[in-house]
Amino acid sequence: MSLRFNALNNINKGKETNVPASAKITAVFGENVFTLQKARAFLSDEAYKSLIASVKGNKKIDRTVANQIAAGMRQWAETKGVTHYTHWFQPLTGTTAEKHDSFFTLKGDGTAIEEFDGAALIQQEPDASSFPSGGIRATFEARGYTAWDPSSPAFIMEIGQGKTLCIPTIFVSYTGATLDYKAPLLKSLEALNKHAVEVANYFDKNVSRVSATLGWEQEYFLIDEEMFNSRPDLVLSGRTVFGHASAKGQQLEDHYFGAIPERIYAYMRDFENESYKLGIPLRTRHNEVAPAQFECAPIFEEVSVAVDHNTLLMDVMNRVARRHKLRVLLHEKPFAGINGSGKHNNWSMSTDTGVNLLAPGKTPKTNLMFLAFFVNTIKAVHDYSDLLRACIASAGNDHRLGANEAPPAIISVFVGQYLSNVLGEIKERVGDKFDEQDEAILKLDLHRSIPELLLDNTDRNRTSPFAFTGNKFEFRAVGSSANCANAMTVLNSIMAETLKTFKKDVDALIEKGDKKEIAIMHVIREYIVASDKVLFEGDGYSEEWANEAAKRGLPNVKTTPLALDAMVTDKAKHLYESNDVLTHVELEARHEIELEKYIKHVQIEARIMGELCTSHVLPAAIKYQNMLINNIRGLKEIGLKESNYANQLQILEKISEHINILSDLVEKMIEARKVCNAMDNTRTKAIAYESQVKAPFFDAIRYRVDKLELLVDDSNWPLPKYREMLFIR
Numbered sequence: 001m002s003l004r005f006n007a008l009n010n011i012n013k014g015k016e017t018n019v020p021a022s023a024k025i026t027a028v029f030g031e032n033v034f035t036l037q038k039a040r041a042f043l044s045d046e047a048y049k050s051l052i053a054s055v056k057g058n059k060k061i062d063r064t065v066a067n068q069i070a071a072g073m074r075q076w077a078e079t080k081g082v083t084h085y086t087h088w089f090q091p092l093t094g095t096t097a098e099k100h101d102s103f104f105t106l107k108g109d110g111t112a113i114e115e116f117d118g119a120a121l122i123q124q125e126p127d128a129s130s131f132p133s134g135g136i137r138a139t140f141e142a143r144g145y146t147a148w149d150p151s152s153p154a155f156i157m158e159i160g161q162g163k164t165l166c167i168p169t170i171f172v173s174y175t176g177a178t179l180d181y182k183a184p185l186l187k188s189l190e191a192l193n194k195h196a197v198e199v200a201n202y203f204d205k206n207v208s209r210v211s212a213t214l215g216w217e218q219e220y221f222l223i224d225e226e227m228f229n230s231r232p233d234l235v236l237s238g239r240t241v242f243g244h245a246s247a248k249g250q251q252l253e254d255h256y257f258g259a260i261p262e263r264i265y266a267y268m269r270d271f272e273n274e275s276y277k278l279g280i281p282l283r284t285r286h287n288e289v290a291p292a293q294f295e296c297a298p299i300f301e302e303v304s305v306a307v308d309h310n311t312l313l314m315d316v317m318n319r320v321a322r323r324h325k326l327r328v329l330l331h332e333k334p335f336a337g338i339n340g341s342g343k344h345n346n347w348s349m350s351t352d353t354g355v356n357l358l359a360p361g362k363t364p365k366t367n368l369m370f371l372a373f374f375v376n377t378i379k380a381v382h383d384y385s386d387l388l389r390a391c392i393a394s395a396g397n398d399h400r401l402g403a404n405e406a407p408p409a410i411i412s413v414f415v416g417q418y419l420s421n422v423l424g425e426i427k428e429r430v431g432d433k434f435d436e437q438d439e440a441i442l443k444l445d446l447h448r449s450i451p452e453l454l455l456d457n458t459d460r461n462r463t464s465p466f467a468f469t470g471n472k473f474e475f476r477a478v479g480s481s482a483n484c485a486n487a488m489t490v491l492n493s494i495m496a497e498t499l500k501t502f503k504k505d506v507d508a509l510i511e512k513g514d515k516k517e518i519a520i521m522h523v524i525r526e527y528i529v530a531s532d533k534v535l536f537e538g539d540g541y542s543e544e545w546a547n548e549a550a551k552r553g554l555p556n557v558k559t560t561p562l563a564l565d566a567m568v569t570d571k572a573k574h575l576y577e578s579n580d581v582l583t584h585v586e587l588e589a590r591h592e593i594e595l596e597k598y599i600k601h602v603q604i605e606a607r608i609m610g611e612l613c614t615s616h617v618l619p620a621a622i623k624y625q626n627m628l629i630n631n632i633r634g635l636k637e638i639g640l641k642e643s644n645y646a647n648q649l650q651i652l653e654k655i656s657e658h659i660n661i662l663s664d665l666v667e668k669m670i671e672a673r674k675v676c677n678a679m680d681n682t683r684t685k686a687i688a689y690e691s692q693v694k695a696p697f698f699d700a701i702r703y704r705v706d707k708l709e710l711l712v713d714d715s716n717w718p719l720p721k722y723r724e725m726l727f728i729r
Helices: 003-010 036-042 045-057 063-079 118-122 182-200 225-229 232-237 262-277 303-323 364-383 385-391 417-429 436-443 445-452 484-511 516-534 543-552 560-568 570-578 584-637 642-677 682-711 722-727
Strands: 084-088 100-102 104-106 112-114 144-148 155-159 162-173 210-224 282-287 293-298 326-329 343-351 466-468 473-475
Touching (some): 003 225, 003 722, 118 144, 162 182, 182 210, 182 364, 182 484, 210 225, 210 722, 225 326, 262 282, 262 326, 343 484, 364 484, 385 484, 385 560, 417 516, 560 570, 570 584, 584 642, 584 682
Parallel strands (some): 084 162
Antiparallel strands (some): 084 100, 104 112, 210 293, 210 343, 466 473
């Protein structure tokens, strides 16, 4: 029996849907997290105050105090049954990493004790030789360091009956170069804080800290484990490289927000319970647009913690899915012809005085502050759209961007009708010169219109990659498998740089004699005019927009190898180095790493396509071809006229054509891959893999395979079909 039919026979056998009744969320929320409240019970006053200062004020922790904090962490963890700890970090592989050590140690006299000191808490030295470095160090240079990040709380990971204390850390090389997603993110947050506070102080001198906030929305697919294991392409690449569209897909729109299937509901409740214990504040769950597609979303958090929580959640989702004999698909486009998955990043900024800087206010003063940060965000997106495109570039996301369900590769900003009118009014009514009467503008139309701009007055534009949604911007183009840190690092950095320039421009006008408010309005108007072309309110999927964007000079970079070029421009290097986020060496290394990732993903897909064609598809097609030949031969032998088996001949002719062309395409693709593999330059190789392997062969091979799927006897087809993977629960 083929894997496919074995999977179909077993799909409902032993699949549990019973999950213990959920406890009240508040009763379990954060129970496996070393929160400040828990720290209070296990730390001395000195250690607790030092931890508070580090978490909230970014102050360094003294080594002697670190010993006390480490001892308190261990005591708390041991009350939960923990025996091991690990530095939990996020290398540039796109996954998480950990190396477990026990609290157990032996003293010089052989006495066995449990111990965890400050040195082990603050720093570890995992082998770094096999993590991506982009040439920062040679493979034989194995040394790398993880360093504790106190801004993100330690937590206990439960896997089966085992429990491990996980300490969030950054990861750097022996020379101090960053080798992870977290370190640049933390640096970008500090840069944003510095320059956002300086601008916020124009309006409120009490603001001493500005934090970026993030609310991600995680889309994903779920399919049965048996189906997953029967599709080698899903196992190895995360997406189906072949598969004819099901007669029913998402066209009836009946899955979206529909009743959640019982088995899926049990899985959702299970991974939510695990997440709550880890302090992940999940709030929303629902069916998404495509069949077998779902979404979850949390309450907003500070960016650093939100990034950790999303990365941790993806691990939890994968692990819990196996308990339910399911598999989570986080690939951006696991199935052709239906919607792919994204991870919308809802980003804003808030002050330590409790103000959301992207929320319209109720007074002229607060509205002017809102306008300053709102317009600076638009200007940042306009000036650095190439970097935003680069930070979402991946082999997986290339299948999704612009594919009639995701934002296009053209970066634009949607702000809605009301704010478009406000920006237009500022452009029209504020002249090049100002006098005292211009202060009335601040109180007249802006004060009248902006406070009425409630959340539901700004409709969402699904086709916009960067949309304002009432009190935040939604970066919709981020891929579902991505680490949010990458997009957030770029967004924080470009915002910091734009705010830095804004303050210089405002201060220059104030020095010339303009009143502060008038100077601010003048610069706001200049920024609106300068970034006007990035604003678009219409259908981002339309051909008209692509043409209009070209006229405006907006880039439309559709492939990852070319999009990544933006990472190493002089403009990018100046941005990151001037804000102390990444050095030019680190940027070039990351560019190299992303190109290598792209090459490897496309290479794996090409290999699995060749293998599936050679060992699965072609044998099945040839077997059915022989059945038809025997059938036709038998009909001839009994003397039937050709007209009586004309349909069989027609099917045989079609199958033979597809077999011949498919076999030829696979051979040519293999040869093209060999040519690409011989290339030394990584960028040239990545471009070649896209233009000489993926573009000419992937869709062409898929077309032939999918046609054969329709023609070959269903009982002979070896791979689970879309209708089975997407609709059989």
